[in-house]
Amino acid sequence: MTTMSGSDGASAGGSGERGWFSPPSDAAPAERPLERPLEREASAEREASAERDVPAERDVPALRRVPASSGAAAASGPIPEPLPASAPRPVPAPQRTSAPGPATSPQRILAARSAEDSELIRATMTELEGSSDAATAYFYALLFVQHPHLREMFPAAMDGQRDRLFRALLTSVRLYDDPEVLVEYLRGLGRGHRKYGTLPTHYPAVGEALMAALGQYAPRSWGPRAEAAWVRAYTAISQIMIDAAAEDEARAPAWWDAEIVTHERRTPEIAVLTVRPDQPYPFRAGQYTSLETPWWPRVWRHYSFASAPRPDGLLTFHIKSVPAGWVSTSLVQRARPGDVLRLGPPAGSMTVDHGADSGLLCLGGGTGIAPIKALVEDVASQGRPRPVEVFYGARTDHDLYDLDPMLRLQERYGWLSVRPVVAAGPAPGEALAGQLPEAVRRYGPWLSYDGYLSGPPGMIRSGVETLVGLGIPTHRIRHDSLDALTPAGG
Numbered sequence: 001m002t003t004m005s006g007s008d009g010a011s012a013g014g015s016g017e018r019g020w021f022s023p024p025s026d027a028a029p030a031e032r033p034l035e036r037p038l039e040r041e042a043s044a045e046r047e048a049s050a051e052r053d054v055p056a057e058r059d060v061p062a063l064r065r066v067p068a069s070s071g072a073a074a075a076s077g078p079i080p081e082p083l084p085a086s087a088p089r090p091v092p093a094p095q096r097t098s099a100p101g102p103a104t105s106p107q108r109i110l111a112a113r114s115a116e117d118s119e120l121i122r123a124t125m126t127e128l129e130g131s132s133d134a135a136t137a138y139f140y141a142l143l144f145v146q147h148p149h150l151r152e153m154f155p156a157a158m159d160g161q162r163d164r165l166f167r168a169l170l171t172s173v174r175l176y177d178d179p180e181v182l183v184e185y186l187r188g189l190g191r192g193h194r195k196y197g198t199l200p201t202h203y204p205a206v207g208e209a210l211m212a213a214l215g216q217y218a219p220r221s222w223g224p225r226a227e228a229a230w231v232r233a234y235t236a237i238s239q240i241m242i243d244a245a246a247e248d249e250a251r252a253p254a255w256w257d258a259e260i261v262t263h264e265r266r267t268p269e270i271a272v273l274t275v276r277p278d279q280p281y282p283f284r285a286g287q288y289t290s291l292e293t294p295w296w297p298r299v300w301r302h303y304s305f306a307s308a309p310r311p312d313g314l315l316t317f318h319i320k321s322v323p324a325g326w327v328s329t330s331l332v333q334r335a336r337p338g339d340v341l342r343l344g345p346p347a348g349s350m351t352v353d354h355g356a357d358s359g360l361l362c363l364g365g366g367t368g369i370a371p372i373k374a375l376v377e378d379v380a381s382q383g384r385p386r387p388v389e390v391f392y393g394a395r396t397d398h399d400l401y402d403l404d405p406m407l408r409l410q411e412r413y414g415w416l417s418v419r420p421v422v423a424a425g426p427a428p429g430e431a432l433a434g435q436l437p438e439a440v441r442r443y444g445p446w447l448s449y450d451g452y453l454s455g456p457p458g459m460i461r462s463g464v465e466t467l468v469g470l471g472i473p474t475h476r477i478r479h480d481s482l483d484a485l486t487p488a489g490g
């Protein structure tokens with residue numbers, strides 16, 4: 001991997017030896033994305049939007065104060081410095097550990113958690129169900145009122161995806177009993193946060209807003225013990241993210257600039273883009289990245305790599321514009337060769353285990369065929385044939401925009417079979433009619449196959465259900481996180 005540019009000692013993981021309750025000064029992020037051509041235009045919009053998003057200070061209910069003798073204080077290690085009466089209760093500042101490995105080991109988290117903590121946290125979450133939208137709005141309002149400089153790290157309009165940060169906190173807490181998965185998830189999140197310019201010193205601010213939102217919207221289950229449990233959980237979560245970001249600094253940039261070299265419109269809604277990153281971009285077939293366009297600064301969306309890593313270092317994406325979609329519409333209709341996009345680090349675990357002999361049963365719906373194609377190329381590159389069965393689904397025949405290239409791969413590789421599936425309208429030629437999972441059910445048996453699914457969340461859910469029903473255990477089924485797949489507002 002390449003070395004990172006634009007960081008200093010205060011960047012992710014750089015809080016050094018400072019005390020638990022005395023974080024370093026909240027300096028401007030060292031890794032702020034550079035100003036882009038349309039950034040100024042967007043910043044006027046951002047300011048206007050910030051005014052709309054953030055309630056006036058008087059509208060924010062007063063924070064609950066926790067007695068100094070509470071379990072939270074006891075749980076947090078050293079005695080906190082006294083606070084001015086009006087200050088909200090701080091969340092401990094996580095620290096950059098000198099040896100990130102052991103500090104972030106699942107064992108440490110396991111040791112830190114207790115059955116009582118899990119129970120207290122679950123009770124808060126159960127109470128929060130039904131009011132999580134309001135709690136999210138409150139969380140951000142409070143965060144931006146108390147730390148206005150953080151507002152500019154976020155997109156101008158936050159209506160669609162603003163619940164992601166809050167939801168991830170809840171997901172993390174939900175995964176608290178499954179440390180292996182939790183640690184992997186959080187390490188990825190921590191690495192991904194470098195592109196936002198997130199610093200260790202920002203974490204207490206987010207933690208305080210979170211605690212206040214929980215106290216406000218889950219009052220029945222909230223109290224000193226619940227708060228102490230949440231502080232412990234949040235501190236562990238933050239520490240893992242911070243350490244992963246710090247480790248990543250040594251080997252990779254916070255983001256990559258990537259120039260579009262080809263832009264091919266396959267249908268009015270779908271374009272295939274090839275980009276050249278400014279530095280080598282390491283990834284594995286089946287993974288995805290986050291992408292920011294010059295037209296919507298700070299608005300990041302996920303897109304899957306449509307090919308396995310190539311010797312020329314170029315990356316390909318299949319983009320479908322969704323109605324009124326900010327990023328996808330720009331990429332399909334506006335982007336041209338020469339435009340420069342920004343990429344975050346690779347993510348996702350829908351990758352092939354080359355040590356196994358099992359076959360690959362792949363379901364790709366719409367542009368979900370992109371990572372499936374990458375997996376096929378990946379298997380081909382190993383020179384060790386194993387059966388790969390691809391079911392390629394689309395709404396209509398017209399939407400099977402990548403069928404010809406897939407059929408060419410089938411001609412080339414005897415171990416590959418590609419079956420187009422059309423949900424609506426006529427199913428010409430070899431195409432099967434119906435939904436993808438139904439089509440898969442007509443073939444098989446699939447017991448010696450691992451499942452790989454990519455496409456809209458609904459397709460993934462019904463696909464997984466079908467594969468499990470056909471006898472493939474869940475641990476042999478891979479797909480992108482449904483949490484990440486939930487469309488904005490969905």
Ligand SMILES: Cc1cc2nc3c(=O)[nH]c(=O)nc-3n(C[C@H](O)[C@H](O)[C@H](O)COP(=O)(O)OP(=O)(O)OC[C@H]3O[C@@H](n4cnc5c(N)ncnc54)[C@H](O)[C@@H]3O)c2cc1C
Binds near residue numbers: 480
């Ligand atoms: C892991 C992962 C991999 C992905 N890979 C690809 C890929 O390879 N190619 C690709 O084209 N997309 C892919 N996506 C979807 C992509 O990240 C964006 O969600 C999509 O491009 C819409 O973004 P937008 O900014 O244009 O729309 P937004 O501005 O976010 O949304 C505009 C409107 O469209 C709705 N909407 C959002 N997403 C969808 C959707 N997928 N279908 C229907 N309506 C939607 C929203 O609810 C909203 O009403 C992937 C998503 C994930 C999580």
Ligand code: HEM
Binds near residue numbers: 203204
């Ligand atoms: C434990 C703490 C945190 C968790 C679990 C968390 C989680 C998330 C998640 C899941 C997202 C969605 C996009 C992505 O996957 O990158 C996100 C976005 C973001 N986070 Fe965090 N985050 C945390 C702390 C912070 C902190 C301390 C900051 C700095 C202020 C921050 C700033 C951002 C920004 C700017 C975005 C982009 C928002 C957007 O695209 O709408 N996060 N966070």
